[in-house]
Amino acid sequence: MSSGFDHRLPPPLSPLNVYPVTATPGPPQIQGDQEPLVFSDQVTGVFCPRCREETRFADLYGTKVVCCPSCKGFLTRGEEFRELVAKLRKQYRGPELRPQPLNHCEMKISCQCPVCEGPMETHPYAGPGAVVIDSCAACRVVWLDCGELLKIKRNPGRR
Numbered sequence: 001m002s003s004g005f006d007h008r009l010p011p012p013l014s015p016l017n018v019y020p021v022t023a024t025p026g027p028p029q030i031q032g033d034q035e036p037l038v039f040s041d042q043v044t045g046v047f048c049p050r051c052r053e054e055t056r057f058a059d060l061y062g063t064k065v066v067c068c069p070s071c072k073g074f075l076t077r078g079e080e081f082r083e084l085v086a087k088l089r090k091q092y093r094g095p096e097l098r099p100q101p102l103n104h105c106e107m108k109i110s111c112q113c114p115v116c117e118g119p120m121e122t123h124p125y126a127g128p129g130a131v132v133i134d135s136c137a138a139c140r141v142v143w144l145d146c147g148e149l150l151k152i153k154r155n156p157g158r159r
């Protein structure tokens with residue numbers, strides 16, 4: 001052990017160099033960009049038009065929707081959707097989005113109605129928000145992709 005070799009170890013790293021300084025204690029961050037979907041265990045027999053996963057019944061602000069556990073897109077009846085939008089826009093007090101141009105590429109992505117399997121109509125949502133939604137006139141349902149309802153809620157305009 002007594003060779004001329006230097007056995008001294010380098011000085012230990014200070015904890016600040018080892019652990020990221022961003023790990024600050026405190027309450028968990030609220031995920032502001034997710035709708036408060038409460039999934040039930042009940043499967044619907046209806047498959048997600050986007051990812052083909054079997055949807056489940058879920059509760060969204062008191063409205064029962066058919067929701068994909070994977071992509072969080074959901075299907076709802078036209079009338080219930082309008083009521084939900086009206087309610088959410090009225091209650092919303094958070095920051096508003098800047099008006100955005102419509103993404104015309106989204107208009108080209110059509111999907112199959114998960115209920116009757118006919119083609120869904122892809123069209124801009126008639127209310128506030130540059131949102132493209134899919135609807136089936138025969139089944140009177142609309143499909144919303146994840147985040148679209150939030151956009152509608154946060155867009156400026158009459159509340």
Ligand SMILES: [Zn+2]
Nearest residue numbers: 048051068071
């Ligand atoms: Zn999906």
Ligand SMILES: [Zn+2]
Nearest residue numbers: 113116136139
């Ligand atoms: Zn349909």
